[in-house]
Amino acid sequence: xxxxxxxxxxxxxxxxxxxxxxxxxxxxxxxxxxxxxxxxxxxxxxxxxxxxxxxxxxxxxxxxxxxxxxxxxxxxxxxxxxxxxxxxxxxxxxxxxxxxxxxxxxxxxxxxxxxxxxxxxxxxxxxxxxxxxxxxxxxxxxxxxxxxxxxxxxxxxxxxxxxxxxxxxxxxxxxxxxxxxxxxxxxxxxxxxxxxxxxxxxxxxxxxxxxxxxxxxxxxxxxxxxxxxxxxxxxxxxxxxxxxxxxxxxxxxxxxxxxxxxxxxxxxxxxxxxxxxxxxxxxxxxxxxxxxxxxxxx
Numbered sequence: 059x060x061x062x063x064x065x066x067x068x069x070x071x072x073x074x075x076x077x078x079x080x081x082x083x084x085x086x087x088x089x090x091x092x093x094x095x096x097x098x099x100x101x102x103x104x105x106x107x108x109x110x111x112x113x114x115x116x117x118x119x120x121x122x123x124x125x126x127x128x129x130x131x132x133x134x135x136x137x138x139x140x141x142x143x144x145x146x147x148x149x150x151x152x153x154x155x156x157x158x159x160x161x162x163x164x165x166x167x168x169x170x171x172x173x174x175x176x177x178x179x180x181x182x183x184x185x186x187x188x189x190x191x192x193x194x195x196x197x198x199x200x201x202x203x204x205x206x207x208x209x210x211x212x213x214x215x216x217x218x219x220x221x222x223x224x225x226x227x228x229x230x231x232x233x234x235x236x237x238x239x240x241x242x243x244x245x246x247x248x249x250x251x252x253x254x255x256x257x258x259x260x261x262x263x264x265x266x267x268x269x270x271x272x273x274x275x276x277x278x279x280x281x282x283x284x285x286x287x288x289x290x291x292x293x294x295x296x297x298x299x300x301x302x303x304x305x306x307x308x309x310x311x312x313x314x315x316x317x318x319x320x321x322x323x324x325x326x327x328x329x330x331x332x333x334x335x336x337x338x339x340x341x342x343x344x345x346x347x348x349x350x351x352x353x354x355x356x
Contacts, residue, residue: 099324122325135291143269150265162223180213204279222257
């Protein structure tokens with residue numbers, strides 16, 4: 059059989075060329091700073107402070123990473139960020155599922171009024187000072203729960219999850235389960251959750267990235283440095299040049315200290331970014347499916 063090949067017109071070829079060129083330039087613009095940061099983090103202090111690093115590491119060394127992991131402050135911040143991310147994401151996902159599934163049911167009484175209240179809180183907020191006073195009156199100030207409880211539910215993620223349930227979990231499936239004697243809790247546990255892997259992976263990634271990168275709430279609600287997440291520790295080093303003596307024990311002069319400060323900036327950025335980059339490939343296969351199914355919101 060003859061194979062018919064549809065040839066592209068000259069206009070299509072020009073469009074593809076321009077499109078690929080622009081995307082290639084955009085990729086370089088986004089990728090180069092990341093490559094520069096990684097290369098600088100593996101370069102010597104002399105190369106970093108003199109601006110010799112452009113693309114590849116110059117005089118490769120692990121001096122920056124050795125200094126980072128010598129610091130007890132970095133270790134405490136890293137452990138705190140892991141705690142906030144794991145516990146906070148677990149709380150977020152549980153609250154989101156418990157709110158989204160009832161809102162997806164046809165037989166929920168007063169569903170429109172409840173949805174109005176949910177959306178109202180997404181559009182209007184009391185502001186920073188009322189939020190701070192609320193956290194203080196609840197006794198959460200300067201506790202780990204101050205970074206978890208106030209943001210336990212994202213209305214946007216709840217709406218996405220609710221739409222996923224509406225499109226995936228059919229009412230007929232619920233009726234069949236009820237005829238077999240299944241109550242709402244068993245249906246949620248044994249039917250809804252096993253079918254909701256993609257959307258759970260998506261919202262977990264959203265919440266985890268938010269907790270790992272949270273900075274402002276920790277700055278406002280926490281006073282004890284033992285509770286600081288990694289981002290606050292990173293801020294203290296990058297902006298305030300707060301470096302512990304154990305990190306600079308090998309520095310013999312002011313020039314060495316200045317070079318180490320510059321090197322630490324790049325090493326800390328890599329250390330703070332790598333955990334999320336490591337997690338992302340494991341949820342990527344669910345990401346596109348989950349976000350597209352839940353993308354129609356109504």
